[in-house]
Amino acid sequence: MNEEIQFILDTAKEAMDNAIVHLEKRLANIRAGKASPSMVSGVMVDYYGSPTPLNQVANVNTPDGMTISIQPWEKTLIPEIERGIHMANLGFNPMNNGESVIINVPPLTEERRRELSKQAKAEAEESKVGVRNDRKTAMNEIKKVDASEDMKSNAEIDIQEMTDSYVTKIDQILGSKEKEIMTV
Structure with missing residues (x-):
């Protein structure tokens, strides 16, 4: 040929x-019911003035099927992470406990x-x-x-x-x- x-x-x-x-x-x-770190993979965080992917400023994991836990490397980033999650318009309501950001994933x-x-x-x-x-x-x-x-x-x-x-x-x-x- x-x-x-x-x-x-x-x-x-x-x-x-x-x-x-x-x-x-x-x-x-596209989430299918259970929590997964990929659900927040598109979230960008304002890190000292530059938009940075969430996974580059924090550990993201799922302790169970309905919760996403985000442990920032710097505690000062918690409000920025929450803002980034709201800006990404994922339909999640993040909560923080002073140490980390927790997202409860509601059943569909x-x-x-x-x-x-x-x-x-x-x-x-x-x-x-x-x-x-x-x-x-x-x-x-x-x-x-x-x-x-x-x-x-x-x-x-x-x-x-x-x-x-x-x-x-x-x-x-x-x-x-x-x-x-x-x-x-």
């Missing part, structure tokens, strides 16, 4: 892999589960669009390659099969996340 075509196929595969990795990261931030209502399920579907759809855009880019590149028409059409078939397999993989990831969200 033509080296250029193989390069285009490899590039498309890498881009589609990235779409899957991105989807998994986004879905990890049926309505909230449906909302989170819709959010997960939207993330999956966004990933599918990304995969399809990667396919379109690869198809356009194939058309520009100096190769026989048979090679080009075979490469286009390969790209379409790759796209279909990635869309199926996205659907499987979404299915397992929806099941996790809807399980009480």
Whole structure:
């Protein structure tokens, strides 16, 4: 097979892999009932004037399935951590005991589960669009390659099969996340 075509196929595969990795990261931030440190992974804290990720200024852990405990390395950061959690708009109400910030994660209502399920579907759809855009880019590149028409059409078939397999993989990831969200 033509080296250029193989390069285009490899590039498309890498881009589609990235779409899957991105989807998994986004879905990890959607909570499914039990507490997890990843729920606060997007929280930024004002650390001496510069926005800093929460996990770089504190230890975040879950002592049980319904509590997130945030132990700052400097006690003066407690109000900043609370402000960062409010600013991240996660729907949590942080409390502090002077030593650490504690977040009680309430059990999900049926309505909230449906909302989170819709959010997960939207993330999956966004990933599918990304995969399809990667396919379109690869198809356009194939058309520009100096190769026989048979090679080009075979490469286009390969790209379409790759796209279909990635869309199926996205659907499987979404299915397992929806099941996790809807399980009480």
